[in-house]
Amino acid sequence: MHSLAFDIAHALAGSMVVLSFLLLYQDRVYALLNVFALHSLALALAVGWQAYLQDAHHLYVTAVVALLFKAIAIPTALHRIVRRLDIHRTLEVVGGVGRDMLAGAALVALAIMVMLPVTEGSNALARQDLAFALAVVLLGLLLMVNRHNAISLVIGFMSLENGLVLAAAGALGMPLVVEISVAFSVLIALIVIGVFLFRIRERFDSVDMQAMDTFREGRRK
């Protein structure tokens, strides 16, 4: 199994983990969106390569969907929303970059330590992919926990979903149903997000979640 094909798959999935790390410390909105587009591009390539290796044609569909929606449509739409809402401010990173990086590294170690022993029966490719996928999921979670900005939350959530698609693609012969639905759900999610961003902006004059929190404190009194 240790061949060029395996190495390429490894590199593509690994690059998603690296890009997840890059997402963690972006402090400008546009940069965050661009890194997310790259993240999705890496996903599309990784899934496409899996499709080629597994000779599974339906995975090509997943790859194309990832490319069109997640790498092109969603970042473009979010770019436009950001421009229309006029959010050019920098995004504050809670707790500092150093702490985030350490936590991220710990999470990746955790993902590998959990997944590798459990999947000893499966083939090497699926094992590596799954470990990487769990790492991407956990890093997405970390991003969501660490940011107060609505846009960062959304990007965190979508990078997490990219990790899930990677996991689904790595599982040999997983039926198409799930992938299509994931793509579909992301689409709906985008609509929901768009609607909400507009409304949140309209009501709070900011997309900072901290504005919401202080508001709630006020209500409780």
Next chain:
Amino acid sequence: MSALGALAMTLLLVVPAGAGLGLLRPADYRRGARLSIAATLVSLLAAVTLIWARPETNLYLQVDDFNIYLIVLNNFVSFTTSLFSATYIAHELETGKLTPNYLRFYHAMYQALVFAMNLGLLANNIGLLWVAVELATLVTVLMVGLYRTPAALEAAWKYFILGSLGIALALFGTILIYLAAQPVMGQGLPAMAWDRLLVHASKFDPALLNLAFVFLLLGYGTKAGLVPLHAWLPDAHAEGPTPISAVLSGLLLNVALYAVLRFKMLMSANPSALAPGPLMIMLGLLSLLFAGLMLYRRGDIKRLFAYSSIEHMGIMSFAFGMGGPLANFAGLLHMTMHSLTKSAIFFAVGHISQVKGTQRISTIRGLTATHPLLGWGLVAGVVAIAGMPPFGVFMSEFLVVSSTFARQPWLALPLVIGLLLAFGTLLWRLHGLAFGVPDNAPAVPIKASIWPMLIHLGLVLLAGIWLPGPLVVWFHHVAVLLG
């Protein structure tokens, strides 16, 4: 017979989906409400038909002894809630809280929610189950934010983020289950069909199954409102339209718990996998005690009953975690009783908050004097949900407690403490709400629809006094299936 069953099963999905699409078109709101009621009635009839005519199980859908009763319950409560929605929403329109456009949206989304829940309950494919729960989540997020007030937006946003997170974890768990099944069952769809997974589950890799179950329990547990992943639930209940609170508490939480139970059955079928019981018992007890304590200081009437829902999901999770025929029987009965009672309470609370123009408990006093029917309805509902005889909830809680005493006496202690906490707080609150000195604030006249509430409470009372023999036999049968 099975052709009729297949037809009924198709209707259960096609009718709400079609009605949802149809309701998106601009129409008079009365017609919209009537169409919504008609659609849920047809679904209910189709669900009842399924009791006698079982369709063949295929790779995507199935009807078995376990889900059939939830399907009937689901469509019954959807039907009564659509009756309640009609008057409730008409009032919101009159007071100007909603515009006709939102109303159309509301009815369409309501049907979409019924569709998603029916799909989730019917699903045989674990991927399809996941899709259905995700769809239900997105739809309810939109409905919780319906009023567009800052509080509603915040609640919807919180629900969206936490709900999506739960859903994402559940998908990872689903993928892991497939991965565990794939070496044994080969690639493709059969390895995602629940009934076939159950047959082969004993040969799956136990380590993978364990990991998958942890993800699934956390993922679907978030949707079921189990502590510590419950944070979305009180906000979503308090800020959304009341009919949605009724459906969320009464039905959607059940669907999520149902998903957990399906996977629990897979786990139990594999002797070397982790026993799922203790995990569920732990989450259940945590939810029960936490909600019991949180009930005490609620100022908002809908939030109060939302915490009570967390408490009851905790009891169910505990009962199913204990396992064995008796505890499972109690869990199943409790699921039914809680659905009926809690939605009845929300029907009453919806009208009460419209009459009083507020949801604050401190400003709602002496309802039995000012609004006898609503007031006494609320009294009956709260007495029932607190677990007093002669209502059905008493019976199911009694069964949970007695089966715990028989098997794990030391676990009964926290259980009883939690139950008593909730019991005391609810009755204490009820005292002020129903029998306090009424203030002279002007009440808004409303056209209340009382029947849905009365029917639900009547059924709960009936179940507390007398459970029909066939139903008992059948619950027993399912309880044994659950293991």
